[in-house]
Amino acid sequence: MGEKKRGKRQIIVIIIMILLMVASFVSMFQGYYRAAFVFFGILVAIMSFIGSRAEIDNxxxxxxKNYKNNNRW
Structure with missing residues (x-):
């Protein structure tokens, strides 16, 4: 059950990131530079959080893994 929720969360976060990237580029090309800056800032913050979380998990x-290998004998 927990794995299904985690998978759904990952898909939702990926969709949000894609939408933020598209919104950032569209608003930039239409001339709304402040909105593009805000969207891009939110995207970078999410990516930074995900990268930090992945680093901790790794x-x-x-x-x-090293602890189990060292204590096996």
Whole structure:
């Protein structure tokens, strides 16, 4: 059940990121530079949060993997 919710959240976040990118470019080409700047800022903030979260998850995975390998014998 938790895996299904996580998958749905990932799809929703990906759709939001695509919509923000499209909105940013469309508003920039139409001349609404402030709106484009805001949309792009939100997109960068989301991407930064996802990257930070992935880095933490990778560190935890590597730490537990090394810990299990070292304590096997």
């Amino acid at each position: 560190r935890v995975y590597l730490h537990t």
